[in-house]
Amino acid sequence: MRIPSTQALRALDSFARHGSVWRAAEELHLTRSAVSHQLRLLERDLGFDLLQRIGKGVALTPRGQRYAADVRKALTVLGDAGTQNSGAGVGGSFAISCPPGFASMFLCTHIGEFQQMYPDVALSVLTPRRLDDVSNPDADAFIAFGVGNWPNRAVELLCEVSFTPLC
Numbered sequence: 001m002r003i004p005s006t007q008a009l010r011a012l013d014s015f016a017r018h019g020s021v022w023r024a025a026e027e028l029h030l031t032r033s034a035v036s037h038q039l040r041l042l043e044r045d046l047g048f049d050l051l052q053r054i055g056k057g058v059a060l061t062p063r064g065q066r067y068a069a070d071v072r073k074a075l076t077v078l079g080d081a082g083t084q085n086s087g088a089g090v091g092g093s094f095a096i097s098c099p100p101g102f103a104s105m106f107l108c109t110h111i112g113e114f115q116q117m118y119p120d121v122a123l124s125v126l127t128p129r130r131l132d133d134v135s136n137p138d139a140d141a142f143i144a145f146g147v148g149n150w151p152n153r154a155v156e157l158l159c160e161v162s163f164t165p166l167c
Helices: 006-018 021-028 032-046 062-086 100-117
Strands: 051-054 057-060 092-097 121-126
Touching: 006 021, 006 032, 006 062, 021 032, 057 062, 100 121
Parallel strands: 092 121
Antiparallel strands: 051 057
């Protein structure tokens, strides 16, 4: 038997903890359809049902509950290994520069998660005047709008953005 995908295992773990595809999707930043698809693929790969359909809802089968508990243990072991080897627990500071709108709409809703994962790191959020400004020497990382033409910067696309003018 081949090892199931980590995405599918994370989808199962999240579903098992929350009891809802919708909440699992929210936690994993995926669509409900993507979570359902991962769960179906996992069932196919394992060769047994993890979920039972009850009316309009879904619940773990007894075998699915046992498997989900084992998956939780395995993910915890992997997470602990990463934490132990990543230097977590080391204090310090981290400054991120990003547009004010991104800071208020996204970062503010996720700062709590960051602080739980890295309680000894002091996080600073810097907001430049221009959406494409990546020049602040005090910032450790930047989130900016643009095509990514910034010399001497490693660039990764986070998402596509479209703007709609309103009156």
